[in-house]
Amino acid sequence: MKIATWNVNSLRVRLPHVLQWLEAAQLDVLAIQETKTVDEQFPLAELEAAGYNAVFAGQKTYNGVAILSKSPATEVITDIPDLDDPQRRILAATIDGVRVVNLYVVNGAEVGSDKYAYKLDWLAKVTGWLQQQAALYPSLVVLGDFNIAPEDRDVHDPVAWGEGILCSPAERGALQAIQALGLSDTFRQFTQPDKSFSWWDYRGGGFRRNHGLRIDLILASKPLADACQSCVIDREPRTWEKPSDHTPVVAEFFV
Numbered sequence: 001m002k003i004a005t006w007n008v009n010s011l012r013v014r015l016p017h018v019l020q021w022l023e024a025a026q027l028d029v030l031a032i033q034e035t036k037t038v039d040e041q042f043p044l045a046e047l048e049a050a051g052y053n054a055v056f057a058g059q060k061t062y063n064g065v066a067i068l069s070k071s072p073a074t075e076v077i078t079d080i081p082d083l084d085d086p087q088r089r090i091l092a093a094t095i096d097g098v099r100v101v102n103l104y105v106v107n108g109a110e111v112g113s114d115k116y117a118y119k120l121d122w123l124a125k126v127t128g129w130l131q132q133q134a135a136l137y138p139s140l141v142v143l144g145d146f147n148i149a150p151e152d153r154d155v156h157d158p159v160a161w162g163e164g165i166l167c168s169p170a171e172r173g174a175l176q177a178i179q180a181l182g183l184s185d186t187f188r189q190f191t192q193p194d195k196s197f198s199w200w201d202y203r204g205g206g207f208r209r210n211h212g213l214r215i216d217l218i219l220a221s222k223p224l225a226d227a228c229q230s231c232v233i234d235r236e237p238r239t240w241e242k243p244s245d246h247t248p249v250v251a252e253f254f255v
Contacts, residue, residue: 077092
């Protein structure tokens with residue numbers, strides 16, 4: 001099973017890129033974040049014509065998540081207990097026996113801000129729910145835009161970023177709490193090039209200079225982690241005209 005995650009930064013804008021990449025990548029599952037599309041305008045017909053089923057939860061202008069899959073999705077969840085959040089950031093579905101949880105984690109804006117406190121609270125509540133999911137579904141993948149760089153090696157300039165947003169100890173601790181549920185960072189199961197990133201700021205020639213962060217992750221439970229054959233960052237879509245500021249991450253599992 002070939003599974004990928006991609007923050008497309010507006011599906012309506014980036015739909016041609018998504019269709020082009022899907023044709024080349026031949027995925028089984030693609031988790032998308034920042035669709036920025038209300039459900040009534042979701043491009044279902046175009047994606048179905050490309051051979052994919054889709055489940056989605058959107059809102060106008062901001063956020064929005066979707067899961068595209070060759071096989072139909074079942075047991076779909078868009079809201080979780082104890083988290084009163086109108087923002088569309090969570091989408092879970094079961095596909096061919098694998099539980100797929102797509103997350104678009106809160107950015108947090110600035111360490112110490114109200115949005116930062118909200119991010120940590122959001123992560124704590126999602127972690128509690130993921131613990132239940134892990135108990136129910138042995139084959140579990142949690143993936144998406146985590147808005148957290150796991151380690152300093154996932155940051156182009158750890159000194160400049162310091163303990164600021166996306167790199168603060170509390171955020172990294174929250175991510176480690178998710179991984180402590182028995183989820184492995186599949187990218188780090190394999191030898192990777194130095195300075196491998198999945199997001200680059202549009203400003204300042206971030207991509208050209210490779211001034212990026214690795215914040216798009218694919219975490220897998222032990223049965224899937226053991227079956228993982230590869231995990232790579234595909235930089236090519238970031239080179240296309242008017243790209244998303246993120247690029248896809250792809251993991252392949254022999255299941």
